[in-house]
Amino acid sequence: MANVQTGLKALDALLPIVEAHWRVIERGKGRQRQAILGEHPSSYSENGYGPPCPLLPLPANSRYKLTVDVPDMVSYPLPQSSSSYSGHAPSSVAMVSGLHPSKMNCTRIFNLFCLYGNIEKVKFMKSVPGTALVEMGDEYAVDRAITHLNSIKVFGKRLNVCVSKQHAVIPSQVFELEDGCSSYKDFAMTRNNRFSSAGQASKNIIQPPSAVLHYYNVPPCISQDHLLRLCMEHDVPVFVKFKMFDAKPSSKTISGLLEFENKTDAVEVLTVLNHYQIRIPNGSNPYTLKLCFSTSSHL
Known part of the structure; x- marks a missing residue:
């Protein structure tokens, strides 16, 4: 009888600790978003977010282990460390x-x-x-x-x-x-x-800032001169080289590349003009100009 009472007391003492761990787990679940992550920096492994997460040990207290048969570890994923x-x-x-x-x-x-x-x-x-x-x-x-x-x-x-x-x-x-x-x-x-x-994420290539911007979702009637005037109207650096990609005859938008004097100029233009609303005559809805850093270093 004494052993049973001792075991029950130990279990009562352990319950708050287990409940605390579950609260941490539930908070972690609540913080998860539906965002699709896309590509990670090179510090992450190809098959996920790195090696298996470490297990979180319960506080060491020998009286729990002597009287109650409970796991020594409670496992839940911890964010991986990064420099x-x-x-x-x-x-x-x-x-x-x-x-x-x-x-x-x-x-x-x-x-x-x-x-x-x-x-x-x-x-x-x-x-x-x-x-x-x-x-x-x-x-x-x-x-x-x-x-x-x-x-x-x-x-x-x-x-x-x-x-x-x-x-x-x-x-x-x-x-x-x-x-x-x-x-x-x-x-x-x-x-x-x-x-x-998933469809959006698959189109994103994670790139560091560069001197070349990739532009897309632009109406076909927009020319190089239109984009030059857009830069000048917003008091940002103008591009020094321009390239338009060939588009299918049925395509409703065009895309291409803009090269600037340096990376700093390209960053400034992207910061100001990314998602700029391009309106065209007799158009029902504006086109949203999309910009991102290109994988090309120059044109």
Whole structure:
């Protein structure tokens, strides 16, 4: 009888620990998104996110093991470590600093960061000028953004992209930016996210910034001169070389390549003109100009 009572007491003591582990598991499930991840940085293995996750040990306490037959380990997947996390716990929120105060806003951050994963929300921090939080589809999208965008120059300022300690962007302290735009914007429902289905994700090639931009979803009536004027009207660098891909006679859109003097110019143009709405005479709906970094280094 004494042994039974001892076992029951040990089980009562163990239950809070098991419940705590299950709460962690449920929180992890709740944070998972439906975003399609696409291609990962080279630090990930070809068959997934690296080697099997380590098991999380229960606190060592010999009295539990002596009286109750329970597993020594509780297993659930932990995010894989990456050098870009810089010691921080994985998060689906990136912190971006070094933003130009009058030329960067939520939409332009979206235009640049959407190349590496879905964007949920963007919020500028009132207490830290030139800094924004970007909530992405998952922590792997954040890792890709850090890998490819950290330390690049945008509008003469060098970006610093790192993992945020926050795990979600909360729309508090909304204010007006220097250009008159809101400091907060929700992009969860936008059709311009590029990783929301398997079909979309398969078309994305994860590329670092380069001097050549690939453009697509442009109406056939748009010429090289039209694109040059578009750059000049928005006060961004003009391209130095132009190439249009051959399209089928039945195609409703065209695509091609634009080469700029350097990578910095191309980044600036993409940040400003990605998702620009092109309207044509007698057209019922505008065409959304899509830009991304090309695999070609030059034309």
